[in-house]
Amino acid sequence: QQQVKQSPQSLIVQKGGISIINCAYENTAFDYFPWYQQFPGKGPALLIAIRPDVSEKKEGRFTISFNKSAKQFSLHIMDSQPGDSATYFCAASMNNYGQNFVFGPGTRLSVLP
Amino acid sequence: KAGVTQTPRYLIKTRGQQVTLSCSPISGHRSVSWYQQTPGQGLQFLFEYFSETQRNKGNFPGRFSGRQFSNSRSEMNVSTLELGDSALYLCASSLEGSPDTQYFGPGTRLTVL
Numbered sequence: 001q002q003q004v005k006q007s008p009q010s011l012i013v014q015k016g017g018i019s020i021i022n023c024a025y026e027n028t029a030f031d032y033f034p035w036y037q038q039f040p041g042k043g044p045a046l047l048i049a050i051r052p053d054v055s056e057k058k059e060g061r062f063t064i065s066f067n068k069s070a071k072q073f074s075l076h077i078m079d080s081q082p083g084d085s086a087t088y089f090c091a092a093s094m095n096n097y098g099q100n101f102v103f104g105p106g107t108r109l110s111v112l113p
Numbered sequence: 114k115a116g117v118t119q120t121p122r123y124l125i126k127t128r129g130q131q132v133t134l135s136c137s138p139i140s141g142h143r144s145v146s147w148y149q150q151t152p153g154q155g156l157q158f159l160f161e162y163f164s165e166t167q168r169n170k171g172n173f174p175g176r177f178s179g180r181q182f183s184n185s186r187s188e189m190n191v192s193t194l195e196l197g198d199s200a201l202y203l204c205a206s207s208l209e210g211s212p213d214t215q216y217f218g219p220g221t222r223l224t225v226l
Contacts (some may be wrong), residue, residue, distance in 0.1 A: 032212050034212065034213075034215075036217075043205075043216075043217030043218050043219050043220050044156070044203070044205050044217050044218055045216075045217065046213065046215060046216075049212070049213060052191060060221070069211070072150055088175070089155075089156060091156075093212060099144050099161050099169070099205070099207055099212055099213075099215060100148045100159070100169040100171075101146075101148075101156075101158060101212075103148075103155055103156035104155070105155045106155055106156075112193075
């Protein structure tokens with residue numbers, strides 16, 4: 001019940017295209033859903049996050065769509081760029097008691113020039 | 114503002130030895146979390162400390178332990194190392210109750226031979 005599932009495992013997109021990564025969770029107590037971006041040799045960095053009281057959040061080229069009833073959320077990267085090539089992790093947490101994130105397995109995104 | 118720093122960055126140990134990893138959080142951040150990252154298991158939560166107290170603990174054996182000092186710096190210790198402990202160990206710090214402020218360090222790459 002603590003698992004967060006993520007797909008696809010890897011994704012190849014042409015420059016300018018849309019990248020879509022999907023995640024699903026089981027535990028309805030989760031109330032914070034971030035996406036992290038990780039480059040080789042670096043720690044993950046927070047990209048964008050959403051709480052279940054909204055269905056969509058947009059920051060620049062990055063958008064989270066959240067479906068509470070389906071217990072699913074997704075990351076959309078518009079106008080994908082080669083610099084977006086990285087591994088993306090979705091995560092979930094119950095923020096009422098400290099920082100304890102459950103991460104998805106990750107998606108390796110490659111954006112071709 | 115300096116980010117999260119972790120020392121050492123790389124470490125090679127042999128089975129049966131013990132190891133201590135160090136994490137210095139961002140100034141003002143009192144919550145420190147530790148994660149293990151491996152290709153097979155992904156990012157897994159180890160434990161979280163706040164005000165020198167362990168507040169959350171993941172599903173790891175007792176060989177994994179940690180502590181936090183009064184200046185919020187944290188250490189984690191792994192005793193009786195096993196080959197499977199080879200991983201990237203990531204430390205993250207954040208402000209209390211504010212997951213949007215969670216920043217990861219670059220990690221310590223531990224190799225157990």
